[in-house]
Amino acid sequence: MLKQAKSCFAWLLGLSFTSQFALADDVKRWGVNMTQGVTDVSREIYGLHMDIFWWCVAIGVVVFGVMIYTMIAHRKANGAKAANFHESTTLEILWTVVPIIILVIMVIPATKTLIKVYDTSEPDLDVVVTGYQWKWKYEYLNQDVSFFSSLSTPQDEIYNRAPKGPNYLLEVDQELVIPTKQKVRFLITANDVIHAWWVPDLAVKKDAIPGFINESWTYVEEPGIYRGQCAELCGKDHGFMPIVVRAVPQAEFDAWMNKKREAAAAIAEAAKQTLTFDELYAQGEAVYQKHCAACHQADGKGIPPTFPAIAGSPIANGDMRAHIDRVLNGGQGMPPFGEQLTPVESAAVITFQRNAFGNNTGSELQPIDIVNFKQGL
Amino acid sequence: MAHGPAKGITRWLYTTNHKDIGSMYLWFSFLMFLLGGVFALVIRAELFEPGLQIVEPEFFNQMTTMHGLVMVFGAVMPAFVGLANWMVPMMIGAPDMALPRMNNWSFWILPFAFAMLASTLFMEGGAPNFGWTFYAPLSTTYAPPSVTFFIFAVHIMGASSIMGAINIIATILNMRAPGMTLMKMPLFVWTWLITAYLLIAVMPVLAGVVTMMLMDIHFGTSFFSAAGGGDPVLFQHVFWFFGHPEVYIMILPAFGVVSAIIPTFARKPLFGYASMVYATASIAFLSFIVWAHHMFTVGMPIAGELFFMYATMLIAVPTGVKVFNWVTTMFKGSMTFETPMLFSVAFVILFTIGGFSGLMLAIAPADFQYHDTYFVVAHFHYVLVPGAIFSITAGVYYWLPKWCGNMYDETMGKMHFWMAFIGLNLTFFPMHFAGLAGMPRRIPDYNMMFADWNMISSVGAFLFGAAQLLFLYNVIATIVSGKKATDRVWEGSHGLEWTVPSPAPYHTFSTPPEVK
Numbered sequence: 001m002l003k004q005a006k007s008c009f010a011w012l013l014g015l016s017f018t019s020q021f022a023l024a025d026d027v028k029r030w031g032v033n034m035t036q037g038v039t040d041v042s043r044e045i046y047g048l049h050m051d052i053f054w055w056c057v058a059i060g061v062v063v064f065g066v067m068i069y070t071m072i073a074h075r076k077a078n079g080a081k082a083a084n085f086h087e088s089t090t091l092e093i094l095w096t097v098v099p100i101i102i103l104v105i106m107v108i109p110a111t112k113t114l115i116k117v118y119d120t121s122e123p124d125l126d127v128v129v130t131g132y133q134w135k136w137k138y139e140y141l142n143q144d145v146s147f148f149s150s151l152s153t154p155q156d157e158i159y160n161r162a163p164k165g166p167n168y169l170l171e172v173d174q175e176l177v178i179p180t181k182q183k184v185r186f187l188i189t190a191n192d193v194i195h196a197w198w199v200p201d202l203a204v205k206k207d208a209i210p211g212f213i214n215e216s217w218t219y220v221e222e223p224g225i226y227r228g229q230c231a232e233l234c235g236k237d238h239g240f241m242p243i244v245v246r247a248v249p250q251a252e253f254d255a256w257m258n259k260k261r262e263a264a265a266a267i268a269e270a271a272k273q274t275l276t277f278d279e280l281y282a283q284g285e286a287v288y289q290k291h292c293a294a295c296h297q298a299d300g301k302g303i304p305p306t307f308p309a310i311a312g313s314p315i316a317n318g319d320m321r322a323h324i325d326r327v328l329n330g331g332q333g334m335p336p337f338g339e340q341l342t343p344v345e346s347a348a349v350i351t352f353q354r355n356a357f358g359n360n361t362g363s364e365l366q367p368i369d370i371v372n373f374k375q376g377l
Numbered sequence: 378m379a380h381g382p383a384k385g386i387t388r389w390l391y392t393t394n395h396k397d398i399g400s401m402y403l404w405f406s407f408l409m410f411l412l413g414g415v416f417a418l419v420i421r422a423e424l425f426e427p428g429l430q431i432v433e434p435e436f437f438n439q440m441t442t443m444h445g446l447v448m449v450f451g452a453v454m455p456a457f458v459g460l461a462n463w464m465v466p467m468m469i470g471a472p473d474m475a476l477p478r479m480n481n482w483s484f485w486i487l488p489f490a491f492a493m494l495a496s497t498l499f500m501e502g503g504a505p506n507f508g509w510t511f512y513a514p515l516s517t518t519y520a521p522p523s524v525t526f527f528i529f530a531v532h533i534m535g536a537s538s539i540m541g542a543i544n545i546i547a548t549i550l551n552m553r554a555p556g557m558t559l560m561k562m563p564l565f566v567w568t569w570l571i572t573a574y575l576l577i578a579v580m581p582v583l584a585g586v587v588t589m590m591l592m593d594i595h596f597g598t599s600f601f602s603a604a605g606g607g608d609p610v611l612f613q614h615v616f617w618f619f620g621h622p623e624v625y626i627m628i629l630p631a632f633g634v635v636s637a638i639i640p641t642f643a644r645k646p647l648f649g650y651a652s653m654v655y656a657t658a659s660i661a662f663l664s665f666i667v668w669a670h671h672m673f674t675v676g677m678p679i680a681g682e683l684f685f686m687y688a689t690m691l692i693a694v695p696t697g698v699k700v701f702n703w704v705t706t707m708f709k710g711s712m713t714f715e716t717p718m719l720f721s722v723a724f725v726i727l728f729t730i731g732g733f734s735g736l737m738l739a740i741a742p743a744d745f746q747y748h749d750t751y752f753v754v755a756h757f758h759y760v761l762v763p764g765a766i767f768s769i770t771a772g773v774y775y776w777l778p779k780w781c782g783n784m785y786d787e788t789m790g791k792m793h794f795w796m797a798f799i800g801l802n803l804t805f806f807p808m809h810f811a812g813l814a815g816m817p818r819r820i821p822d823y824n825m826m827f828a829d830w831n832m833i834s835s836v837g838a839f840l841f842g843a844a845q846l847l848f849l850y851n852v853i854a855t856i857v858s859g860k861k862a863t864d865r866v867w868e869g870s871h872g873l874e875w876t877v878p879s880p881a882p883y884h885t886f887s888t889p890p891e892v893k
Contacts, residue, residue, distance in 0.1 A: 031814030086646040086706075158822060233512070235438070
C-alpha cells in the first residue's frame, strides 16, 4: 500500500517537473510574482504590490504564530485547563486601531500612484485601440495608419498536432509599434462586447467598452517586445486575442509608419486589378481559414444556431449584394469585416464562399466590385 | 399533540417542519455541490496542459459559467439556509420557523429553478457562456438563446432566497424563548439575521438587472446597449450592487458556524461576543458601499476610484477583529481537534489568507495588474472554499449527531479533512502564482509559462473532489449505522440545541424553554 502510494507520488512529481509537452528553453517557467515591468508606473505598482504583500506577511506571522503556539500549548491532551476570560475592551480597541494605521500608511502611496496613472494629459502620440471579437484594431490618430492585429499561432499548435513555440498564444500577425521615450496615450474602446486591453510590462489594463472611450497611457524607455492578452471574457475566443507591443526608437518608428502608409497605398492600387477565378478561390480559402473558420468552422458547417453554416447558406447561395453586405457590414451577431479585409481579400473570400462546401453559384467577384459597393454604386 | 412525520413521499412534498425542510435544503445543496464540482473538474481537466484537449472553448465558457452559478446559488446559499432551518429555531427555543408554509414553498421552487438552468446545457446553442457575472452585452446582444431560461431561473432562485430571508427574520424577531434577548443569541443566529437583511436588500436588485436584460433581449429596450443610448457599465454597477453584498451573504453565516464550534472545542467562551456582533453589522454595512472595487478597470473617474479603494480597505478592520477574536478564543483554552474543529481552524487560517489577497486587490493601482487574472480566482476561492464550504462542512460534522442521533466516524472525518485541506491548497495556492505571472482568468488555453502551476492545480482539484465522495459516504454511514450519540454530543457544547435529545425529536420546544 505504502509502496503504491510512493510510486503514485513519484509519478505525479514526474508529471509536473518533466512535463509531457515540448517546452522551449526560453519559456520562463514557475513564475511566482508580478512583473516589475518597463515603465515608471509599472515599477511603482510593483512596489505597492510588494509593500502590501509584506504587510500581509507580517500580520500573518503574528496571527498564525499565536494560533500555532496555542494549538500546541493549549491542548487538552497536554493537560491544558481552559481559562475563562472572554472580554477585553483594550484589546478590541488595539486591534481596531493598529490595522487602521497600517491602512493609512498603505493608502498614501497608492493614492499618489493612482493620480499618476490617471494623468493622461499631453500625449506625444494617440493610438485608438478597438476590441473586436476576437482581435484588436490599432489606429494611429491623425496619421492615416490603422490595422488589425490577430492571433498568429497556428491551429495545429493549439490542437497539439505541432510543437508549441515559445510565444504560444502570445503572438500576432501585426504588432502594435510605439516609439520609446514618448508619452503614448491609448484611447480604448470596443466594437461588439467588452474586452480589456492588458500588457503586464506596461501595467496598463483598461476595459474596452462599446460606445465609450477609456484612456490610458505609457512611457516606455527601452526598446523591446511586450506581450499581453485580453483580460475580460468576451466570448468563445477570449483566450485567443493576444496583444503584442513593440517599442522602438523614434527614427525606427517613423520609418515603420512610412512603410505602413506605402502598404496602404499598395492595397488601394491592388484593388484595381482583375483576378482569375482560381486566384480568387485560392486566396479566398486562405482568408476564410484566417478570419471566418473560427466561427463558421473550417468545413463551413458552422456551430448553429450561433454560428450558421456557410455550406448551403441562403446568403452564400443567394443575392450577391446581400452577401457582400453581410461580409462588409456584418449583422445578426456577426461582426463587420469591411474595414479589416482589403478589397482583394473581400472579393476573394466571397468568391470562395459562393463556390466551396458544395455551394455552386459559379459567380465570382472582382476587387473593384467591393470598392464600388463601399461607395454605394 | 406529539405526532411524527407523515409517511412516504408526501412527508417531503407537503412538510412544513423546519427539520425536514432543513434536511432537504442540505441534501439539495450537496447534490448541487457535486454537480458544480463536476463542471469545475471539466475546467481543470482542460487546463491540465496547454493546448485544447478535452473541450472546445465554447463549451469551456459554458462550464465556467455554470460552475459559478451552481456553486453560488445552488450549493453555498441553500446549504446555509438548510443550516438556518435546522438550527435557528433550536438555538432560540422556537417550535418551528415563523412561516412554515412559505418555508416549504421557498425550498420546493429551487429544484425547478436548477432543473431549468441545467437543461440549458442540452439546448441548441448551449448553456449560458458569459460567466457567472454575465456582463452585458455579451449576455444580451451576443448571448445564446438559452439566456432567457437562465434569467427565469435566476428569478426563481431570487424569490426563494427572499422568502427564506423573510422567514428567518420573522422567526428570529418574533419567536425567541422568554429571556433570549438579542444580545444573548448565539452568533450563528446573529449572523443569519444580518445576512437575511442583506438578502432582502439585494436579491430584488439582481431580479431587476436580469429583467432589464430580458427587456433588452426580447422587447427592444437598450438599457445596456450603447448603440441604443444605454450603457454596458450600468449593468456592472447594478450587478455588483447585488454582487458584493452577495459575497458576504455567503460568508457571514460561516462566521456564525465557526463562532459556535471554536468555543466548544477550546472549552472556553467566545471572546468578544459583542464586538463580533458589531463587526458583523459593520461588514454588512460596508458591503453596500464597496461594489465598484470589482470595476477598477472600467474607467471610473478618479474620485470614484479613490472612494471605492478607501471603503474597501476599511473592510479589513472589522474582518480583522473577527479573526483576532477567534484566535483569542482559542488562546489558553483546553483544545481538542475533532473534525469540526479541524475544519474551523483551517477556516480561520485559510480565510485569513483569502483576506490578505483581498486587501492586496483593494489597492486600486495594484489591481490594474491583478484584475481578471488567476490571482483573483485564487482570492475568491480562498474565501469561498475554505470559507463557506469548510464552515458548512464543519457545521455538518458538528450538528450531524444532533440531527440523526448517531456519531460520525472520527477517523474518516479526519481523513476527509486532510484530503480536502491538501487538495484545496494544491488547487488554489498555485493560482496566486499563475495570476501574478500574468495568466488571465476564463481562458481555456494558455502559454507554457503557466503550465506547471496549472498542472498542480488540476491534480489538487481531483483530490479535493475525491474528498467530497468520502464525506458523502461518511454522512450516509453515520445516518445508517453510526454509534448512538449523547444529548450533549460534545464535552464543551453550550446552547439550547444541546438540551434536546439526540436525535432531535420531530417537534422541539413546543413549550418554550426558560433562558436565564
